[in-house]
Each structure stands twice: as C-alpha cells, then as structure tokens.
Amino acid sequence: MKLRNIRPHIPPSCIIRSSWGTVKSLNGLATDIFDILDLGGKIFKNREVLRYSYIPDTLPHREREIGSIARILIPALWGDTPSNIIIFGMTGTGKTVVSKILMKALQEKSNFIKERNLRTFMEIQEEMSDSESVRCLNSALSIIDHDDVLGPEMSQQLHRQIRSIYINCQQMDTAYRVMTQVANRLLPFSDEDRLPVSGLPIDEVHSRMLSKLDEASSLVIIILDEIDRLIMKVGDDILYTLTRINEDLQRTRVAIIGISNNLKIMDYLEPRVRSSLGSEEIIFEPYNALQLKDILEHRAKEAFYQGSIQDNVVSLCAGIAAQENGDARKALDLLRVSAELAERDHSPKLTDLYVKMAQKKIETDRVQQVVKSLPLQSKIVLYSIIQLKIFGRIKTTTKEVVETYSNYASKLDLIVLGRRQVVNLLNELDRLGIIQTKVISFGRHGRTTVIESNIPNTDVLSSLQGGLLSELKGLKPKVIYRPSF
Ligand SMILES: Nc1ncnc2c1ncn2[C@@H]1O[C@H](COP(=O)(O)OP(=O)(O)OP(=O)(O)O)[C@@H](O)[C@H]1O
Ligand SMILES: [Mg+2]
Known part of the structure; x- marks a missing residue:
C-alpha cells in the first residue's frame, strides 16, 4: 500500500512526515499512520482463524x-x-x-x-x-x-x-x-x-x-x-x-x-x-475439492464479515488446493493471502481476481525462500540455468549447464564440482520444483537430458543476487548451439 493512494483523504498540503513513522497534520495534531492506513475495505472479522496456530472447534471430514x-x-x-x-x-x-x-x-x-x-x-x-x-x-x-x-x-x-x-x-x-x-x-x-x-x-x-x-x-x-x-x-x-x-x-x-x-x-x-x-x-487421505470447500466455508464464516467475499472464492481456493495434493494448509493460505491482498487494496470485496494474485504471490514467495536457502554450489548451478535462459536457451542441456557452471565456479575461486555432482544438484533442484528435467531420446544419436525452468527469471535472480554471485555479472554462459528440443 503506497501513501500516494490514501492522500485524497487528507489534503497533501496539510501533511508532513516525521522520521518515526507517523504523519502529523500542520495544526499540530499527530495522527497515527495506522489510523490513516486503516481506511478501506474491511474483510477480516478475525484473521487469527486462518492462521496455522488456530485450532478450530470442528474438523469436517476427519x-x-x-x-x-x-x-x-x-x-x-x-x-x-x-x-x-x-x-x-x-x-x-x-x-x-x-x-x-x-x-x-x-x-x-x-x-x-x-x-x-x-x-x-x-x-x-x-x-x-x-x-x-x-x-x-x-x-x-x-x-x-x-x-x-x-x-x-x-x-x-x-x-x-x-x-x-x-x-x-x-x-x-x-x-x-x-x-x-x-x-x-x-x-x-x-x-x-x-x-x-x-x-x-x-x-x-x-x-x-x-x-x-x-x-x-x-x-x-x-x-x-x-x-x-x-x-x-x-x-x-x-x-x-x-x-x-x-x-x-x-x-x-x-x-x-x-x-x-x-x-x-x-x-x-x-x-x-x-x-x-x-x-x-x-x-x-488427502482432501478432495468438495471436502476442502467445506473446511474453508467453516473457517470463512468466522474469519470474514458477512458479504465481504464473492460466492465462488471458497470453491476456487478449494479447487486449486485439491489439485495440489489436497492440502488444507494450502487452501487456508490461499484464502488468507487473497483476503490480505484485497484488504490492502481497500477493496470492498474479496473476488477471484485476488485469489489468482494470491496464488502467484504464494508461489513466488515459496520459490524465493527455497532459492535463498540453497547451498552455494546449487545456487551457481541454478544461476547458470537462468543465464542460459536469458541468452536464448529456454531449454538447455546438462552439458551446457555443466560447462557454464564450471566457468562460473572457477571464476569465483570455488571448488569446481564434477559432472556427476552437478547432475545430483540438478536432480535436487528438480525435486524442489525449481527446474524440470526430462530425458529425450535422439534414436541412434543417443539421449540427452533437457533442463528447463518455468519460474520467471526475475523471481529467481532477485533471490540469487548479492553476495558472491554478484561477481559473475556480465559473464556470458557457454551456449552450445544444437537443434531445438
Ligand atoms: N478437517 C479439517 N478441518 C479444519 N481445518 C483443518 C482440517 N484439516 C486440516 N485443517 C487445517 O489445515 C492446516 C494443516 O493441518 P495439519 O497441520 O494438521 O496438517 P498435517 O497433516 O499435520 O500436515 P504436515 O504433514 O505438513 O505437518 C491446519 O491449519 C489445520 O487446522
Ligand atoms: Mg503436521
């Protein structure tokens, strides 16, 4: 939420900003910044109900x-x-x-x-x-x-x-x-x-x-x-x-x-x-979409003001979470983050648009968290894949990744891992859902592993940047041109 969005409520000429985070009006009355930000759509009646620590009274379908x-x-x-x-x-x-x-x-x-x-x-x-x-x-x-x-x-x-x-x-x-x-x-x-x-x-x-x-x-x-x-x-x-x-x-x-x-x-x-x-x-057993819908409906009644969420929002969150292993935590997260985004936007209603936004935000946060916690060598392998992607190799190969990685690791004066170790790191990145690897057969010409990352480059790079990896800036990857896959 940017202050710019709330200015119409207080004439800009009357506002000075103090260094300790409150906004003072010129007539000398101090107004808490939170009062000013707390102007818009109220969706949550009780946000605790959607937190992990909350223990509900009833557990439908258990x-x-x-x-x-x-x-x-x-x-x-x-x-x-x-x-x-x-x-x-x-x-x-x-x-x-x-x-x-x-x-x-x-x-x-x-x-x-x-x-x-x-x-x-x-x-x-x-x-x-x-x-x-x-x-x-x-x-x-x-x-x-x-x-x-x-x-x-x-x-x-x-x-x-x-x-x-x-x-x-x-x-x-x-x-x-x-x-x-x-x-x-x-x-x-x-x-x-x-x-x-x-x-x-x-x-x-x-x-x-x-x-x-x-x-x-x-x-x-x-x-x-x-x-x-x-x-x-x-x-x-x-x-x-x-x-x-x-x-x-x-x-x-x-x-x-x-x-x-x-x-x-x-x-x-x-x-x-x-x-x-x-x-x-x-x-x-994992929950199905209908069971998740029931679970969310129970929570939504306690968590939100009546009429503050669009009818299809609960079903949408339940459907998305059901596709992802029937995880009730995911369903609840999606509902909570959607409502937080709607409230931050001062929207009077939680609509499916916010669910879509929340889905993207949760995925980006997850990826960034995983990427930040990777060991340095894995980060360099991932950085190599992203650099190859930036230079046109949306789908790349183990050979290209290994060569690019070796170049980068030696530039950083690190121990350069062998091919087999890099392949292990690639498998781990695949398991974490950061990249996808697929073996493609070329008939008589053998087989090759194709590597791809569907995550936006910016999401990965923002988590990789800083520290040692900033020394690699401007260093091109080793692109080996082969027919497209
Ligand atoms: N039947 C249910 N009704 C209401 N809420 C539920 C139900 N099942 C799970 N939840 C909620 O979903 C979230 C995840 O549940 P819980 O932590 O018990 O899952 P778990 O099986 O222990 O998962 P993990 O294996 O990841 O630890 C919690 O917030 C919990 O309150
Ligand atoms: Mg548990």
Whole structure:
C-alpha cells in the first residue's frame, strides 16, 4: 500500500512526515499512520482463524479418523495403557491438528472423571464416619455409572493422571533433544531440575528422563510429530528406547503416537520397533475439492464479515488446493493471502481476481525462500540455468549447464564440482520444483537430458543476487548451439 493512494483523504498540503513513522497534520495534531492506513475495505472479522496456530472447534471430514484414534486411546480413561499408534498422511491432511484436539479432549474428559469421582467420594464421606473412609472410597468407586467412557472395573489406576507431550521432531531431531524435552515438559518452567539443552552424557539424560517420568506417576502420551525426520536423521535407537520404556517404569506408563508424512518410513525401522510403534496404523487421505470447500466455508464464516467475499472464492481456493495434493494448509493460505491482498487494496470485496494474485504471490514467495536457502554450489548451478535462459536457451542441456557452471565456479575461486555432482544438484533442484528435467531420446544419436525452468527469471535472480554471485555479472554462459528440443 503506497501513501500516494490514501492522500485524497487528507489534503497533501496539510501533511508532513516525521522520521518515526507517523504523519502529523500542520495544526499540530499527530495522527497515527495506522489510523490513516486503516481506511478501506474491511474483510477480516478475525484473521487469527486462518492462521496455522488456530485450532478450530470442528474438523469436517476427519470424523472417521478421530473416531478410530479415540477408540484406541479410550483405555487411558480406564487407567490402562493404550496401544502405540502411527498416523500417516500427506502434508496438510490434518494429522497434527487432529492429534492436538484429541489430546485436549482426552485431558478434559480425564479431569472431568477425576472431579466427578472426588465429588461422589466427598458426598458419601459426609454421611459416614472417618473410620469408614476406606470402605467409603470403595463404595464411591462402585456407584459411578458405567457409561461409554468408564469401564465396569474401577481400579486404583483410576486416579492416574493423563499427560500429553507434543514433540515436533523437525526441531527436536536428536535422541538427546527428544529425551530432554520429555523430561522437561513434566516439570514446571522454573524448575531447577530441568535438563540443559546440551552438555550432559546421553546415559544421564536417559536416566533423568526415566526418573522424571516415574515421579509424574501418570499415563504419559508422547506425540512424536514428523517422526520420519527423526528416523532419517538419527535412526531408530530413540524409538527403541521409548517403545520399551514401560519395562523400566514402576508408576508411570507411556504410549506413543508417531506422525509421519512418509508411508515408507516403517521400512527403516527394526522389526521389533516397527511392530511396537505400528501396532495401530491410521491413514489420513488427502482432501478432495468438495471436502476442502467445506473446511474453508467453516473457517470463512468466522474469519470474514458477512458479504465481504464473492460466492465462488471458497470453491476456487478449494479447487486449486485439491489439485495440489489436497492440502488444507494450502487452501487456508490461499484464502488468507487473497483476503490480505484485497484488504490492502481497500477493496470492498474479496473476488477471484485476488485469489489468482494470491496464488502467484504464494508461489513466488515459496520459490524465493527455497532459492535463498540453497547451498552455494546449487545456487551457481541454478544461476547458470537462468543465464542460459536469458541468452536464448529456454531449454538447455546438462552439458551446457555443466560447462557454464564450471566457468562460473572457477571464476569465483570455488571448488569446481564434477559432472556427476552437478547432475545430483540438478536432480535436487528438480525435486524442489525449481527446474524440470526430462530425458529425450535422439534414436541412434543417443539421449540427452533437457533442463528447463518455468519460474520467471526475475523471481529467481532477485533471490540469487548479492553476495558472491554478484561477481559473475556480465559473464556470458557457454551456449552450445544444437537443434531445438
Ligand atoms: N478437517 C479439517 N478441518 C479444519 N481445518 C483443518 C482440517 N484439516 C486440516 N485443517 C487445517 O489445515 C492446516 C494443516 O493441518 P495439519 O497441520 O494438521 O496438517 P498435517 O497433516 O499435520 O500436515 P504436515 O504433514 O505438513 O505437518 C491446519 O491449519 C489445520 O487446522
Ligand atoms: Mg503436521
């Protein structure tokens, strides 16, 4: 939003701009710049509803999965230890949100049951003498009705607390980190016993985790989200430890919920870890366009003012996201960014035009983020492809890329990678969706790999520019003219 667009609301002659970002009118009254910018179309009623951190009240089209997981977890409310669970599903299929909601519901139900037991016990106790208190507890337990949650047999385990620990293994990606996280999450934030983030021998971390778990005297459900990343990074030793941990505990029991994007991850586990972790498998299928539409409609009702979005906007966002793997996160992103663009434009309504703009913006942002985070050698390979494109080679070959890259890398005094290593980097760029590679056969004359980038040069170059690569400015690529592909 440029200030130029809002000037008509305040006569330009009355405005001076101060260095600290407010606009002052000449009569001496300071007006907050945000008041001035906040003039136009209001679309968002509550933008938090479309953020990742928001946990919705309802999860349409996940009732079956929620039911299946709840059925596995319900023994927790009877004082038993539920089976371990592994949840699989592609990105944005609701695995994390479903697990978080279920943990909250389980916790609430367990607190409710505990309170109810206590109330019943107190009521009976009031009518009886102290000497009868033990008998009284037994009667209290026996009169609690056997509803769908409570089993017929009440045991001393009934009073075992349920605690859940959520761990994102992309961040906690070593055995040390996972174990310290388990121990620390059982302690108050200011507790002196909290384990340091590094520096202890792993055996000590293990034994301190065990003692903290046992002191908790609870049923502890550990959710290992993105477990595939942990396994790929450090193997399955930590999972072996966690799935066997009940053998070393007296008062606490542990159940594990693993969440993975990668269905094949079980192949990387030792058979005994596989059978323990995967004793219950739940699969989250990608959403289709109609399901995504339902999900978005629920959110849109809370997020936007009535009448502020065009009728077809939700279907359009759902359709686009359905084509891209049925990812609910993408669908929500698209809706949020479209609304932000419309609001920034002071448009009174969110229309499909903004969805198209948002789609482009999200893709550009993604590409720029990926390109910026590439290792230097990959950046030079990509820079070579873009330079070849600028010099007319919209489709280029491995040979041209390798030669151009070698020239650039040596100009920058870097180690020059061999052909095979460059091909590996090309494959990685292809996997990231930055370029496309395709093998073309020339019959008797052999085969060649054709490389192409459909991303606008400016988007890539703006992320590559600066740093060492600016030294390559003006250096032409090695174009080898061959027939067009
Ligand atoms: N059925 C649903 N109803 C409402 N919102 C949903 C539903 N499914 C997913 N979402 C929302 O979509 C977003 C992505 O969901 P979530 O993070 O649970 O996906 P995920 O399967 O864990 O993805 P990843 O594998 O990338 O971690 C979240 O904002 C979540 O609230
Ligand atoms: Mg997730």
